[in-house]
Amino acid sequence: AQSVTQLDSHVSVSEGTPVLLRCNYSSSYSPSLFWYVQHPNKGLQLLLKYTSAATLVKGINGFEAEFKKSETSFHLTKPSAHMSDAAEYFCVVILSNFGNEKLTFGTGTRLTIIP
Amino acid sequence: DVKVTQSSRYLVKRTGEKVFLECVQDMDHENMFWYRQDPGLGLRLIYFSYDVKMKEKGDIPEGYSVSREKKERFSLILESASTNQTSMYLCASGRTGGSGANVLTFGAGSRLTVL
Numbered sequence: 001a002q003s004v005t006q007l008d009s010h011v012s013v014s015e016g017t018p019v020l021l022r023c024n025y026s027s028s029y030s031p032s033l034f035w036y037v038q039h040p041n042k043g044l045q046l047l048l049k050y051t052s053a054a055t056l057v058k059g060i061n062g063f064e065a066e067f068k069k070s071e072t073s074f075h076l077t078k079p080s081a082h083m084s085d086a087a088e089y090f091c092v093v094i095l096s097n098f099g100n101e102k103l104t105f106g107t108g109t110r111l112t113i114i115p
Numbered sequence: 116d117v118k119v120t121q122s123s124r125y126l127v128k129r130t131g132e133k134v135f136l137e138c139v140q141d142m143d144h145e146n147m148f149w150y151r152q153d154p155g156l157g158l159r160l161i162y163f164s165y166d167v168k169m170k171e172k173g174d175i176p177e178g179y180s181v182s183r184e185k186k187e188r189f190s191l192i193l194e195s196a197s198t199n200q201t202s203m204y205l206c207a208s209g210r211t212g213g214s215g216a217n218v219l220t221f222g223a224g225s226r227l228t229v230l
């Protein structure tokens with residue numbers, strides 16, 4: 001079985017300060033992990049993905065995430081928040097040998113940027 | 116540059132009405148999906164399809180059916196809408212294999228309100 005837990009339902013940071021969105025996963029086998037972003041009234045867009053290559057993954061818009069097997073975590077970070085980062089973020093896990101109907105979505109973290 | 120198009124952004128229906136939500140993708144993807152998005156619950160898979168005329172139940176298929184007569188089009192049908200089906204519905208498509216495997220492209224969503 002696989003599952004994913006986003007530890008914070010809401011995160012607020014000031015513009016220009018670092019962003020940390022936390023995600024822990026549970027998987028019996030080697031997982032693939034993703035972060036998607038959803039801006040207001042828009043569909044989900046892929047930010048980045050980890051598929052057993054480099055453990056530090058760089059994505060779009062300055063975001064990156066580090067796969068830590070020992071901690072079963074895949075936290076999303078950005079050094080300096082921008083107003084345009086305000087959105088909802090979803091962590092997603094799938095066992096590597098499964099088809100994409102087996103994607104498991106976290107419950108989401110809403111990121112608010114304070115001017 | 117729109118790749119997954121959902122026919123209706125907002126719909127308001129009455130209890131018992133039949134509802135059609137349509138989705139079209141222009142990327143020649145084999146796989147198409149319908150998700151439901153509710154606050155605090157993340158995305159839940161309703162149905163998916165691997166090929167034309169194929170359909171598979173997801174995690175919450177009750178009260179829904181689907182149709183895939185052409186590769187590019189995947190329709191979600193609510194035979195008799197109920198108030199607990201008030202939600203945001205997201206369509207997505209993806210490839211079976213290759214470098215894009217398990218990466219989904221989402222439509223902008225259809226917000227359905229059942230009165």
